[in-house]
Amino acid sequence: MPFDGRILSGVSVLAAVIEGGSFVKAAGLIGITDSGVSRAIGRLEARLGIRLLDRTTRSVMLTDEGRRFYEEVKPHLDAIENAAAVASGASSAVRGRLRVDIDPFFLPLVLAGKLGSFCDRYPDLTVEFVSREHVADLVSEGIDLAVRFGQPRHSSLVSRKLIEAPILTVAAPAYLARHGRPGHPSELSAHRCLQFLDPHSGQPFEWEFVGVHETLLVATSGPLTFTDPKTMLEECVAGTGIGQIIGWGVRHLLDSGELIDLFPDWHGERFPLYAYHPSRKHPPAKVQAFLDFCVSVIQRL
Structure with missing residues (x-):
């Protein structure tokens, strides 16, 4: 299949849908109408010849084919985003949204009550915490970072022991x-x-x-x-x-x-605490800032 710039455009819309969890939120993230999001996804599905999303009145979920496709293209989207940040001189800026899959012990018993100082330091950053029994699928769920106790069990992720x-x-x-x-x-x-x-x-x-x-x-x-x-x-x-x-x-x-x-x-x-990344590329500044904050909190306990 020859390169088609419309595929890249459609993939960026798909990423916004996955990140936002709905067409409405995706429209707000990328600045187009809800119907524009729907048309872009429809065009991408037609170009690829597969159904990417299962849509209900309450939720939007990736199909199996859509998940496989998104897992393949997400690292390339991250690379484009990182390259754009470097080119614009903003690679060290801590801003935007950070989604963290975090250990159910670490958040309430170690970080709770201490996060205000992190918010004060980085006012242009918003953090969304996801706490589950198992590490989520970082790529398909648009999660930037996982912080978990125990030995690494996820061969597809890049792991780093923190402490x-x-x-x-x-x-x-x-x-x-x-x-x-x-x-x-x-x-x-x-x-x-x-x-x-x-x-x-x-x-x-x-x-x-x-x-x-x-x-x-x-x-x-x-x-x-x-x-x-x-x-x-x-x-x-x-x-x-x-x-x-x-x-x-x-x-x-x-x-x-x-x-x-x-x-x-x-x-x-x-008991080791690990950070997991979905890509081997250097983590964005917002990821490193949060990890530095976690380690600093631990060292003061």
Whole structure:
């Protein structure tokens, strides 16, 4: 198929539809009418000979063929955008919209309450957070960046380790008063332990303890299993059971005595925090600015 400039124009309209989630929002993003968006998509579908979008009164979704096509062309659109930014001297400008697929622990327990300073620093940037159990399809959903705990499992994405978090084993004084305080990690098998589900395996995470001279895996059990870390933390504070948590954003609970660090000599386990990018190109300035902000927040905890 020879190059047709109308295809590139249609692809830019398709990208606006995917980013905005509807024809109406796409029209606002690129400055044309709703009917103009519809005609452009129709022309692109006719030129390619495939249906790109399934349309209902409430939503617009990519078809399987549309998803494959968009995943192929999106990196090229990003490259054009980056080239235009460099050519205009705006490659270092932090502005526009940033969509972040963010870890469900990291956002409420680490970043919440601290984002105002980021907004003040970059008034021309708006940030939209998406928090799910699994990393979303960054390309098809128009997401610029994912920030997630755990080892990389997404071969199609570019990953970069930002920092490692300590893992603490904690309990509330109320729980310890009722059930006694374990003196060694091996004793946890006789305690009520709050479980957290690994979304990839579908099984609770193993409880690992790394000391100076040895590493232990302890079989634990309990009546409650969570996928929401904030709820698990609240149940731990309430005295429901013993929990293993990431040691960021909980210093105030430890300092106040609401939670007790049970095994301070077994803090060797680390849980990595990764950034994921949909492209191997250098990330835009807005992405790097947000990552720098995340690391700075962690380093002050």
